Amino acid sequence: MGCTRREFIKYSAAMAALTFLGYGCGRKEAEATPDTWVKGVCRFCGTGCGVMVGVRNGKVAMVKGDPNNHNKGMLCLKGALLASVINSPDRLTTPLIRKGGTLVKATWEEALDLTATRFKQTLEQFGPKAVAYYGSGQALTEESYLANKIFKAGLKSNNVDGNPRLCMASAVGGYVSTFGKDEPMGSYEDMDSANCFFIIGSNTSECHPILFRRLAARKQSDPSVKIIVVDPRLTNTARIADLHLPVVPGTDLALMNAMAHVIFNEELDDSKFHGKYVSFKAMVDGKPVEKSLEDYRTFLADYTPEKAAAICSVPAESIVQAAKLFANSSATMSLWCMGLNQRIQGVWANNLVHNLHLITGKICKPGSTSFSLTGQPNACGGVRDTGSLAHLLPGGRLIANQEHRNQMEEIWGLPKDSLNPAPGLFTTAMFAALGDTVRAMLVLCTNPAQSLPNVKKYTANLKKSTKFLAIIEAFADAETLKYADVVFPAAFWCEREGVYGSGERRYCLIEKAVASPGEARPSVNILLDLATRMGVDPKLIPFKNSADIWEEWREISAKSAYNFKGMTRERLRKTSGLLWPCPTEDHPGTKIRYSRGDDPMVPADHPDKYFFYGNPNGRANVWLRPHKPAAELPDAEYPFILTTGRVIDQWHTGTMTNKVPEIRKAFPAAFVEVNQEDAKRLGIANGDNVRLDTRRGSLVLSARVGEVCRPGLVFAPFYDAQKLVNELTVDAVDEASKQPEFKICAVRVSKA
């Protein structure tokens, strides 16, 4: 016999192995090994993870984490797949001009001339109030600084705002009203020494995955670390929570006041700290009034845990437990994001988090900090710090303040009192005036036609023939392109060089790794060309590239508390980012602000350990802020609450993430999360089409039934351009920060 049993078994095994190997036969070649690695920062969220861009044959072959940055080489799924975004074929490669209703290819000369002419005509005819710039927390610092200077100093128009108004204006309002200066006092490093995390209004796990990894690691290294998650949804973040408080959306002011009540009642406050470093304040008839500790305690007497429990619809014991965990830990770190910011009480909610830290003294110490998370990669460094908002000037200065204006006039070499003293229009006001009092607008690196609240109201203005809209954009499928009169193709991400400033005051240089496709150019050069053609004084814009702009901005920063004069371009090239204040070239950067010995802005011989130099009396403010409900509450006609947000895969309006096949397929269309109890009552099954009606619009989305949303709440993400969830959201804004309340509106839910 030619085939023995042994051989037969051998063949069978070989065949079986081959069958399995069949899986691998269709595999592509492994990704090509890059020739060079170029340092940069991730293009997505405000975490600002360092990346190494692997380049092969002039193309981005691979992206990996930067081991020397705070993320220590780690990346979330979006960051790991960044290569497909930059290699996407859907890029704009030539300027476009709208002719007869459609965008047609044009030369740079035509596009620049047309835009400059239209702006000049508008300025002559209607004055500086009729032109506007709408920027982005994704633009480079140099781009934002330059655009801000061109419009405010060059064209004398304060209509300079940006999408950070939709994203973290309330956090700015919170920091400024409590500490006198913007930006967090701590850093991500605090996560490694905190013993309690108070996460409120943030789905850290999906929106800041690498920070979530860091705090999960912290919890695993020490099981005594406690995590409190306050979120009406049972998010992935809540998976590692010791205590999850699913409060009714918009009731967290009552919750935090009740926590303060418990802290005083249980004598868990730090009287040594708040006695020395805190002023109590309240707004009376629109003016801040000094209050005493007794006033504050009387104010809090109204917020018993029982009363707050009834408002928030969580057990009173849980509120007491949260307060005790917060105050009893040796170091507590608070983290929040859009859940607090995108609210008409956004600033107040921010103040109340700071209050908890100030009354317990859990602030400005390692692990003890009040830390606002940011959604965009350069909202902090690019827009907040450069003052590229309608009411700000660079370095935390205010337009309304004459002294601040005069300082900037001197710095920019302008005649005294030449800056426009009236603050410009904030985002929603700017788009509401478009086509009416605002006639020409320049949009840089953002997609307002999808991201504005109650968006139909504003796209109606974008359609007006009385407006002129020029946009600087990298991707051909951005929703706003539909309304643009001129489109400039922009170099994207590491196709040009510039600085990103992340949520922890870390400034990092993105180095140029590859060339931009077609005729796309760096936005800095587009802005410079436009300014020159608009007749802006050449002395104001003596720049050739982003490095020149950085030099000027770095010098200017030395005259403010945002001092980062020590961050030369060379130094940023060598390091993976530095944290300001960083006044000299040998300064290592600052991990903790307002603390003597840590913050170079606090004199070394200052009598007190902590010095809140942002406020005239050197103390931080504890604000007496009462609970107030959301702008639109559910009623008989619209009985549910709609909240909007993100999923880990998709980012903002999806123009970038949808270029990644994996992500596009994992989350192709927007959906709506419905609580299982509600679904049962309404006869909705998983995957059914569900109709959402609000006072502003209707949308049909596929249902995801589960326990994520609390009863009475539905959630929908806003990344899908085909299903614009923002057609449903409300555009009521916070009185102080002018940030819209994306997070809460009343909705009717029915099976479609």
Next chain:
Amino acid sequence: MKKLRQFFTDTLNQITLGRKWLIIPMALAVLALAYFSYLSLAFSGTRCTWGQAQHGEVTDAQSDCYACHKKVTPKIAQDWNESKHGMLLVKCYVCHGLPDGKGAVPFSAKPDAKVACQRCHAPAIERMYTKFGVREGCNSCHGFHTNSLHHDAYAKSVSKQKAE
């Protein structure tokens, strides 16, 4: 035993009519039949056909790999879900790519550790190579799906604590 062996050879000879080379395709046919009947029996109705055309159009809530693999390969899916990768939402496609092979990541049931792990774990890989030299992959010691958040993997090892 000898008889049984004789019977087996006889039967084989009868079927193949003495053409011994036929044994190989036959073995293949038998194995393939067994393999596919096993698949269809074990996962009747729930086979993941995501890579196929009609599946590519699915836009419902089940378009995530995990939702389907929870049913098809429950152990692997659950392991992932409870692992650090699952907890931190490092999803299937980040390492495995897409079944239709049209993704940015090459599709593979067993991803190339050199590429897949490199994106996040380059510093750790470098440390391991310096310490132990080149090894096959990472998975033999550091389970991709079984490195749980609940054991002490995040805690610093004794050697590291000493080094500090």
